Amino acid sequence: MSDLVMEKAAGEARPAAEQPTAGRRMAAYWPFVLPAVIVVGSVIVFPWVFTIWMSLHEWKIGGASSFVGLANYLRLTTDPRFGEAVVHTLVYTVLAVILPLVLGTLAALVFHARFPARGFLRGLFVMPMMATPVAIALVWTMMFHPELGVLNYLLSLVGIPPQLWVFHPVTVIPSLVLVETWQWTPLVMLILLGGLAAIPTEPYESALIDGAGRWQMFRYITLPMLAPFLMVAAIIRTIDALKSFDIIYAITQGGPGTASETINLYLYSVAFAYYDVGYGSAIAVVFFTLVVGLSVLLLYLRQRTKWTEAGAAI
Amino acid sequence: MxxxxxxxxxxxxxxxxxxxxxxxxxxxxxxxxxxxxxxxxxxxxxxxxxxxxxWKNYLDVLESNRFPQFFLNSIVVTGAATLLGLLVGVPAGYGIARMKATKSAIVVLIARMTPGLSYLIPLFLLFQWLGLMGTLWPQIIIHLVITVPIVIWIMIGYFETTPLELEEAAVIDGATRWQVFRHVALPIAKPGVTVAFILAVIFSWNNFVFGIVLAGRETRTLPVAVYNMISFEQLSWGPLAAAALIVTLPVLLLTVFAQRQIVAGLTAGAVKGG
Incomplete structure (x- = not known):
């Protein structure tokens, strides 16, 4: 089912089965859609358009605005803080996609097996991703505390020296990724669990007859069949990791210094701490383009994995 | 062996x-x-x-810091945004599914990709201009950004799979489109409405970023109130952790009791707001 997400977007290729009465039938359903069109138009589409409009202006909250063309975008190219934010965002995203993907795959393989109280245990496993991010962040902040935090105590039990976690520029991003991984591995697991359920048993049976080992079966049957689901999980994770805000803002606010300031956090500062909404809008536009661009790239890769998967199945 | x-x-x-x-x-x-x-x-x-x-930690939280007020704010914002989202999104999901206009769902998909902050700048200016700041309306309206796409997305999926035969029979019997929707399609898609409701509630309840910009002293929702406790009011861990637990407890309970619906909804749409 998770395929629907992208199938709908990629549905362009599917020709709609037009019937003679299709036009009249369509018209009959417009009243159902109209309220949503108005709401989506005003709270979703209007902000998109207005953001582009603002990004072409020198515009401070409470001050006058003047048209400056692409000046805000040019300013981005020479803004070192923005450049750093891009690097932080990419490092954070790469780590926060790969780790949940690997752990989520392992978790899905385990939860695919049948064992007592499986539903209940899966419910426990899923809790982190439904919990309120700010509440979670607050407790992690306490756990990261260098003197009083429980994490350094746990490290001391296995003989590892205490760390500064989110209080040191080098370890801050990995520490935040730890929280993000803890929180979002369950979503990857759920998507892949759906994928595992969809794999037929025949290939495994014939592989067993051919004397294949467990690893071989995983490598040559499970993994290729799971590839489309892995891609969906990767796309969703990429979007969410790029957009990550609550956890980072609540734990470090981009600190120490600006060591964990991602594009989203910088955008927040520019727009709502410096009230420079013109420049903030330009950042929002570039950021939006980055998110959509990366998603489309992954979608394209997904089409290819689908193709090779189909090839392998034949 | x-x-x-x-x-x-x-x-x-x-x-x-x-x-x-x-x-x-x-x-x-x-x-x-x-x-x-x-x-x-x-x-x-x-x-x-x-x-x-x-136990005093919990009493401290509940008695001080205008916590009950913030709890009420959260209920009003999430409740109103979810109800409006269902009111608008369920018929829309039906219309889109029947018009076979699933391509239009790409708007929902892009909305899913858009960083929450990009909605905030223009809507913040709009709310200021309309003089709505200081009330709960800005938050209710902006939470529609979360709830409406979730509801539409999940409902399209449900209405696409419900059988058409019953609806066609009702049309032949002379029912209007609205009657068909209300009395034939909607009852069948009820599980979908439940899933959409639960996910909309959770993601609206959990939202933080809209609140830190739009909430004033009186209009804070719980996540914002808890965050403000860290920065200004509270420094001792006990009451802070108690507050955090109170904020997230409703969601955790919902997760435990409605686990199957949540799993179904998330794997079907994987739509998360904000």
Whole structure:
């Protein structure tokens, strides 16, 4: 089912089965859609358009605005803080996609097996991703505390020296990724669990007859069949990791210094701490383009994995 | 042979234990922090179960800091945004599914990709211009950005799979489109409405970023109130952890009791707001 997400977007290729009465039938359903069109138009589409409009202006909250063309975008190219934010965002995203993907795959393989109280245990496993991010962040902040935090105590039990976690520029991003991984591995697991359920048993049976080992079966049957689901999980994770805000803002606010300031956090500062909404809008536009661009790239890769998967199945 | 299956079972049990423990231990530790006095929270090595429980932490939170007010704000914002989202989104999902206009769902998909902050700048200016700041309306309206796409997305999926024959029969019997929707399609798609409702509630309740910009002193929702406790009002861990637990408890309970619907909804749409 998770395929629907992208199938709908990629549905362009599917020709709609037009019937003679299709036009009249369509018209009959417009009243159902109209309220949503108005709401989506005003709270979703209007902000998109207005953001582009603002990004072409020198515009401070409470001050006058003047048209400056692409000046805000040019300013981005020479803004070192923005450049750093891009690097932080990419490092954070790469780590926060790969780790949940690997752990989520392992978790899905385990939860695919049948064992007592499986539903209940899966419910426990899923809790982190439904919990309120700010509440979670607050407790992690306490756990990261260098003197009083429980994490350094746990490290001391296995003989590892205490760390500064989110209080040191080098370890801050990995520490935040730890929280993000803890929180979002369950979503990857759920998507892949759906994928595992969809794999037929025949290939495994014939592989067993051919004397294949467990690893071989995983490598040559499970993994290729799971590839489309892995891609969906990767796309969703990429979007969410790029957009990550609550956890980072609540734990470090981009600190120490600006060591964990991602594009989203910088955008927040520019727009709502410096009230420079013109420049903030330009950042929002570039950021939006980055998110959509990366998603489309992954979608394209997904089409290819689908193709090779189909090839392998034949 | 017996030994081998026994070993395999032990291995599986161990794997499950390793997977579940980070989540369980985290929430156990959260509970422990919230029930300890300052002395116990500052102890080294850390104490899991204190000798005396600090129930006072919860009382402190509930009695001070206008917490009940913020709780009410959260209920109003999430409740209103979810109801409006259902009111607008369920018929829309039906219309889109019947018009076979699923391509239009790409708007929903792009909305899913858009960073929440990009909605905030223009809507913030709009709300200021309309003079709505200081009321709960800005937050209710902006939470529609979360709830409407979730509802539309999930409902398209449900209405696409419901059988058309019944609806066609009703049309032949002379029912209007609205009657068909209300009395034939909607009852069948009820499980979908439940899923959409639960997910909309959770993601609206959890939202933080809209609140930090749009909420004033009187209009804070719970996540914003808890965040403000860290920065200004509270420095001791016990009451802070208690507050965090109160904020997230409704969602955790919903997760435990409606686990199947949540799993169905998330794997179907994987739509998350904000």
């Amino acid at each position: 017996m030994l081998r299956t026994l070993l395999q079972r032990a291995g599986l049990a161990f794997a499950v234990l390793v997977l579940v423990s980070p989540a369980v231990l985290f929430f156990v530790w959260m509970l422990s922090l919230s029930l300890k006095y300052e002395v116990d929270n500052a102890a080294y090595p850390p104490i899991l179960i204190p000798e005396t429980f600090a």
